[in-house]
Amino acid sequence: MVQRSTEARHPASEGLHKAPADAVMSALLEAQTAALHSVRLAFPALEEAGVRAAKALQAGGKLAYVGAGSSGLMALSDCLELAGTFGIPPERTPMLFAGGAAALLHMTGAVEDDPALAQADFIRANLTKGDVALCLSASGTTPYTLEITRLCKEAGVFTVGIANVADAALLRAADLAVLLDTGPEVVSGSTRMGAATAQKLALNMISVQAGLLLGHVHDGYMVNVIADNAKLRDRAARIVAAVSGQSETASRAALEATKGAVKPAILVARGRSTAAAVENLEQSYGHLEPWLKD
Incomplete structure (x- = not known):
């Protein structure tokens, strides 16, 4: 039977049972x-x-x-x-x-x-x-x-x-x-x-x-996050503010208008209506980048 590489002996295995803890941790x-x-x-x-x-x-x-x-x-x-x-x-x-x-x-x-x-x-x-x-x-x-x-x-x-x-x-x-x-x-x-x-x-x-x-990450932000608890709602507001360049107060209002959806809220915070924001995102297949250049 051919031995799989995952079943072979690792050089650090020998004597592992009697090695001091710090040596075991280092090996791992x-x-x-x-x-x-x-x-x-x-x-x-x-x-x-x-x-x-x-x-x-x-x-x-x-x-x-x-x-x-x-x-x-x-x-x-x-x-x-x-x-x-x-x-x-x-x-x-x-x-x-x-x-x-x-x-x-x-x-x-x-x-x-x-x-x-x-x-x-x-x-x-x-x-x-x-x-x-x-x-x-x-x-x-x-x-x-x-x-x-x-x-x-x-x-x-x-x-x-x-x-x-x-x-x-x-x-x-x-x-x-x-x-x-x-x-x-x-x-x-x-x-x-x-x-x-x-x-x-x-x-x-x-x-x-x-x-x-898919356009669900923009500048490292989770712009399609589902805000279903207090921590994530706060995170969503910070994301909208950071990407839109608007205040957190305006960002929370935008999130309220989009029922917590972050991507359209970013565009709403920048002045679009909710309907226009949704339509724009459909046109760009969910990507924010084309709508943040103005």
């Missing part, structure tokens, strides 16, 4: 930092993934996240943040996690081997041609993720395979392969460490790139 930090460097080599694929994701969402489609175990948790953490950060409705970003909600509280390995669960989750997500699926598996061999990938391709869903082992089955099966070659873990085989850290960063890059292309 250095290994995590080294794992992050693998992401840089994947920039071209990550950029394409971001473009594909943005196009699917812009067209009214879905961006699905797929995974099991630690890879699934990394996918879930990015997936859940898209609504709050970019204002993307949760129904447009389904999460296909092996074992479902129950597995989040008591993770078991068996669920990732069951193709029937994958098939049921795929049907429930209702993915169709034009959608995009981000499929994660550190080893690139997880049956659940491979089955979802297969079903997606049959349905015309564009698949992005993210794995930490070169030439893995997932990378071969996906339409777009993203290799994060993080190598061995300090705790051998524990891919919740370096492999997962690299996956999380890669997903951040994909989703932020998609958010930028």
Whole structure:
């Protein structure tokens, strides 16, 4: 049997059980930092993934996240943040996690081997041609993720395979392969460490790139944020003031007029009516830049 790189022995593993705490911490930090460097080599694929994701969402489609175990948790953490950060409705970003909600509280390995669960989750997500699926598996061999990938391709869903082992089955099966070659873990085989850290960063890059292309980020501000609590309402007012160049009082009034929608509120604060602001944003496909030049 060929040993996967994620299962190999890390140089810092030997004697780890008897090493002093500061040496253990240093080894873990250095290994995590080294794992992050693998992401840089994947920039071209990550950029394409971001473009594909943005196009699917812009067209009214879905961006699905797929995974099991630690890879699934990394996918879930990015997936859940898209609504709050970019204002993307949760129904447009389904999460296909092996074992479902129950597995989040008591993770078991068996669920990732069951193709029937994958098939049921795929049907429930209702993915169709034009959608995009981000499929994660550190080893690139997880049956659940491979089955979802297969079903997606049959349905015309564009698949992005993210794995930490070169030439893995997932990378071969996906339409777009993203290799994060993080190598061995300090705790051998524990891919919740370096492999997962690299996956999380890669997903951040994909989703932020998609958010930028959708016009949901302007000058680093979350201009499509959903302000559903006091902290976010205050943040929304500060964003409107900063981007529009108007006072916070005027910005809060604009937000009141747009029922909390930040993008149109920025244009309202600059003198447009709510209807005109909405129409302008439709014309520019959600981007503020064309309307901030006057």
